[in-house]
Amino acid sequence: MKEVRDVHEELRARLREAGEAHEPDRARILARIERGMAGEALPERPARPPLAGWARVVGATAAVAGLLAVGGYAVASAVKGDEPADQTVAVSPSPTPSPDATSRPPVKPDPTPSAEKPDRKPSPTPSRTPTAKNTPAAPLPETSDNEDGPLWSDGSVDPHSNDFWAQSNLTLKTGEKLTALTVELRVALTDGVNDAGAWRSLPEEDFTLTVGEDDGFLVYRWVLKEGRTVPEGEFVFAGQYDHARGGRDAKDDRYTMTATADGKQYTVGGDFARSGDENTADGDS
Structure with a gap:
C-alpha cells in the first residue's frame, strides 16, 4: 500500500x-478582449445552457x-x-513395496560356460538330439547281409571324425513304406569311448532313442513309434562318441536293422571296415 x-x-x-509550467498566450487574450470591447470581432453565438x-x-x-x-x-x-504467488506442489504418495520384491533375493545368472569337446568337427548334417540314458533291450540278431527284400544298408565312420571324437553313420534305403523299424548301432568300448550324442534324418518325434552300455558295447537304438511310418527313400542314423587320443579302429563295431513292410519282416546289418581299409579308423584315409 x-x-x-x-x-x-x-x-x-x-x-x-x-x-x-503552463504559460498563457497573453497577446491572444488581450486581442480578444479588445475585439469584445469594440463589439465587432466576435459574432454573437447562442448562449449555451448552464447545464452544458x-x-x-x-x-x-x-x-x-x-x-x-x-x-x-x-x-x-x-x-x-512482483510478489511471488503461492504455489502448491503435488507430491505423490510413497509406493507400498511389494511383498515379493523384499522376500526374494535376485537370481544371479550362472557365469560358468558349458564345456565343449576339443577339436570336435561334427558332420554337416541335421542337428543331434538329446539321448536317453537307458539300458538297451536285448541285442538284435546279428547278420552280415546288408540287403534283404526292399532294404539296403551300409555302415561307415564319418570322414569328419578326428583324434578325439568320432561319428558312425548308418545308411538305410527302402523301396517300400515301413510300418515298423528298429535301428541298432553297437560301438565297442575301446579306450575313452563315451556317448556324445546322436541324430537321424527322419523326424525326431517319430522315434524313441535309448543309449546305454551292454556287454562291452556303447549301444544306440532308434525304435519307430507305433502308428508312425517310414516312406520310401534313403535315410541316415548316426551315433557320436568321444574316445582316447589317436585314430580309433572300428573293426569290432557293428549294426543291425529290422523292419516290417507289407506285413513282412526284414533284417539287414553288418560291420565297419577293418583297419587299413576304407573308412577304417577315425581320421585315417
Missing part, C-alpha cells in the same frame, strides 16, 4: 508541475479521476506481479 500512495503523490506532483458547461466540468473531472484510478490500478498490478 505504501508503494501505491507514493505513486499517487508522484502523479499529483507531476500535475502541479505541469500547471505551474457544468457537464463539461463534471466530464473533465471524471476523466482526471479515471486517469488516476487507472494509473493506480496499473501500479498496483505491477507491484502485485
Whole structure:
C-alpha cells in the first residue's frame, strides 16, 4: 500500500508541475478582449445552457479521476506481479513395496560356460538330439547281409571324425513304406569311448532313442513309434562318441536293422571296415 500512495503523490506532483509550467498566450487574450470591447470581432453565438458547461466540468473531472484510478490500478498490478504467488506442489504418495520384491533375493545368472569337446568337427548334417540314458533291450540278431527284400544298408565312420571324437553313420534305403523299424548301432568300448550324442534324418518325434552300455558295447537304438511310418527313400542314423587320443579302429563295431513292410519282416546289418581299409579308423584315409 505504501508503494501505491507514493505513486499517487508522484502523479499529483507531476500535475502541479505541469500547471505551474503552463504559460498563457497573453497577446491572444488581450486581442480578444479588445475585439469584445469594440463589439465587432466576435459574432454573437447562442448562449449555451448552464447545464452544458457544468457537464463539461463534471466530464473533465471524471476523466482526471479515471486517469488516476487507472494509473493506480496499473501500479498496483505491477507491484502485485512482483510478489511471488503461492504455489502448491503435488507430491505423490510413497509406493507400498511389494511383498515379493523384499522376500526374494535376485537370481544371479550362472557365469560358468558349458564345456565343449576339443577339436570336435561334427558332420554337416541335421542337428543331434538329446539321448536317453537307458539300458538297451536285448541285442538284435546279428547278420552280415546288408540287403534283404526292399532294404539296403551300409555302415561307415564319418570322414569328419578326428583324434578325439568320432561319428558312425548308418545308411538305410527302402523301396517300400515301413510300418515298423528298429535301428541298432553297437560301438565297442575301446579306450575313452563315451556317448556324445546322436541324430537321424527322419523326424525326431517319430522315434524313441535309448543309449546305454551292454556287454562291452556303447549301444544306440532308434525304435519307430507305433502308428508312425517310414516312406520310401534313403535315410541316415548316426551315433557320436568321444574316445582316447589317436585314430580309433572300428573293426569290432557293428549294426543291425529290422523292419516290417507289407506285413513282412526284414533284417539287414553288418560291420565297419577293418583297419587299413576304407573308412577304417577315425581320421585315417
